[in-house]
Amino acid sequence: MREFNFALKQTVPIFFTYLFIGVAFGALMSEAGYGILLTVASAVLIYAGSMQLLMVPMLAGGAPLWSLAVTALFINARHIFYGVGFIERFRKMGWRAPYMVLSLTDETYSLLSTVRYEDGMDASRAAFWIAALDHIYWIFGCFLGALAGRFLPFDLRGLEFSATAFFFGGRRGSMADASFKDPVYHGACRRGVLFAALRQRKLFDPDASFVRRRAAAFAQPRREKGGRAG
Amino acid sequence: MNEWINAWFYPAAAIGVIALVTWGLRAFPFLIFSGRPLPPAVRYLGRVLPPVIMTALVVYCLRDTSFLQSPYGIPEALSCILVVVLQSTRKNMYLSILAGTVCYMALFRLLG
Incomplete structure (x- = not known):
């Protein structure tokens, strides 16, 4: 429970980022005529913001599968580097390891590389909750967008800057490293x-x-x- | 039949293909180095890469900023400065991100 609360606190900034981008994606999908099931399936399985947003016009235009694969390869190529620093840590995580590997997004990666775990805390469990909560926020955002993206009573434009601020802050935060x-x-x-x-x-x-x-x-x-x- | 393919099979297959490529990229280093000790060079990269990648992500986030058209990147620039100043004086991640985002959203509306 302590690890869960810690992860909850650490992932607050990511909640806002994922909410905004997720809602944008969900709204795009529903405008293109794709249902909630496909939107949530993308959020759960692909779990990569830029690629998902790019996928919508490609789907609508009936792009061939191979060109979607090549696009995904180029857009997400940066993910190749993310695992390098976590090989030994994830190896020790047992049944959680495959999930940790597949859910390593830009935000989760940055958070896991800079986070300082509290003393006496199960770091593996805390890392797992950070990854899982981020994923849940993303699915929630996409779901919300698919459901009501066009009818949201507030204007979310500009909220995507929280991602920039998050990476910028993370950079400054570990500047002493x-x-x-x-x-x-x-x-x-x-x-x-x-x-x-x-x-x-x-x-x-x-x-x-x-x-x-x-x-x-x-x-x-x-x-x-x-x-x-x- | 054709309608079913367009509405369900094609998008489902597309999502599957994209997910598999993305998973493959994320799993790549783990597959390469499975079951053997890490070479020192890889361990070194693991230590050095996080700040490099985070800097690259900042650039990536700001890639669509236009400095020649109104509002000339002013919301982005001022908000980034605010984040840096707050982060180095108050050292509170939540405060920096919250203040930076609110500042951006406000300037974006005022100037944009």
């Missing part, structure tokens, strides 16, 4: 920001050569700095 001083981290961050900047076409269009110049200016001084720091 040694891994933050690691050159691998800084290299990956620089590349991530660079790609994101390049992706922002609107920021650079219409002059394509300007993109390349910006990219070079962006990468060059940082690489020098990285060399000294690393």
